[in-house]
Amino acid sequence: MAVRVGNLGGLFNHLVGRGADLLDPHLTLFLLKPPALLSLPLWFLSSWLNLRSINPFLRSIQVSRFSCLPIAGQPAHFEADGEWLGHIPIEVSLIPNALRILLPRSQPTP
Numbered sequence: 001m002a003v004r005v006g007n008l009g010g011l012f013n014h015l016v017g018r019g020a021d022l023l024d025p026h027l028t029l030f031l032l033k034p035p036a037l038l039s040l041p042l043w044f045l046s047s048w049l050n051l052r053s054i055n056p057f058l059r060s061i062q063v064s065r066f067s068c069l070p071i072a073g074q075p076a077h078f079e080a081d082g083e084w085l086g087h088i089p090i091e092v093s094l095i096p097n098a099l100r101i102l103l104p105r106s107q108p109t110p
Contacts (some may be wrong), residue, residue: 002027002066002092012023014047027094033057065093 004018004027016028032039039057046055061076069074075087 001030011029026064029061029063032060067091
């Protein structure tokens with residue numbers, strides 16, 4: 001998981017920890033080691049207990065870009081903010097000071 005916010009809200013509130021900010025020039029990338037049946041629940045538990053630093057299955061690093069490549073078998077799914085975007089391979093990078101605003105087409109007033 002890659003994030004640039006300090007609070008995901010709800011059940012995921014404690015996963016990323018404090019200190020991240022939307023204006024940070026980097027992402028925090030969380031990497032979990034296999035097996036997922038153990039590492040994913042341990043990530044939630046260690047985060048809720050504020051013990052992420054002692055979780056042997058979790059590594060977090062600061063990055064401005066990363067890529068995901070399939071190792072073997074079916075490519076994994078990729079999503080952003082809960083929306084499915086496709087399958088890996090994928091490359092993600094931050095574009096400094098970029099903002100896209102979508103506005104409706106102007107309509108004549110009656």
